[in-house]
Amino acid sequence: MPCNAPVATITSRTNAVGPAIVAKHMLPRLTLSGRNVFAVLSARVGSIGDNRSGGWHSYRASKAALNMFVRNLAIETAHRSPQTICVGLHPGTVDTELSRPFQRSVPENRLFTPMAAASRLLMVIDGLTPSDTGNVVAWDGNTVVP
Numbered sequence: 001m002p003c004n005a006p007v008a009t010i011t012s013r014t015n016a017v018g019p020a021i022v023a024k025h026m027l028p029r030l031t032l033s034g035r036n037v038f039a040v041l042s043a044r045v046g047s048i049g050d051n052r053s054g055g056w057h058s059y060r061a062s063k064a065a066l067n068m069f070v071r072n073l074a075i076e077t078a079h080r081s082p083q084t085i086c087v088g089l090h091p092g093t094v095d096t097e098l099s100r101p102f103q104r105s106v107p108e109n110r111l112f113t114p115m116a117a118a119s120r121l122l123m124v125i126d127g128l129t130p131s132d133t134g135n136v137v138a139w140d141g142n143t144v145v146p
């Protein structure tokens with residue numbers, strides 16, 4: 001199994017621990033009433049149920065950890081602020097350095113510019129309701145299988 005420990009550590013710190021630290025400092029500052037959204041960039045590959053191809057050990061594991069963290073946060077936050085929504089977002093495949101090595105297998109109309117991806121995600125965020133809290137929601141508004 002190709003697993004590079006230093007890479008796995010950095011990836012986990014960036015993708016899972018980083019957002020957790022942001023949440024730790026931000027969420028206590030939110031108003032308890034009214035609609036709040038805490039959204040982090042996750043990825044469909046962090047889904048355990050949707051994993052049909054394997055590979056990408058560090059990246060998948062770090063996003064799965066992030067998704068679990070978002071679910072925990074959602075449960076704990078709902079007790080004191082029922083209108084606060086905590087979600088992971090899957091932006092689709094976006095034309096950045098990260099996706100460049102994998103873009104050949106992506107149909108042209110499914111490779112989004114960063115601007116298009118950000119616009120879609122803002123629309124998704126606008127449409128979220130408290131029933132979405134704890135989930136990962138994709139660019140098309142659909143919930144990703146946990």
Ligand SMILES: NC(=O)c1ccc[n+]([C@@H]2O[C@H](COP(=O)([O-])OP(=O)(O)OC[C@H]3O[C@@H](n4cnc5c(N)ncnc54)[C@H](OP(=O)(O)O)[C@@H]3O)[C@@H](O)[C@H]2O)c1
Nearest residue numbers: 010014041042043044090091092093094095096097098099
């Ligand atoms: N691109 C996709 O298709 C895609 C798909 C699903 C999810 N996502 C998610 O979307 C988010 C943004 O990805 P992207 O495509 O924009 O990737 P990107 O172009 O490679 O940018 C990654 C960003 O993360 C920063 N970064 C990387 N390693 C870091 C570290 N150790 N500490 C602090 N910052 C670090 C980079 O900083 P520097 O600019 O300083 O290097 C850069 O700003 C990620 O969470 C990614 O998992 C992307």
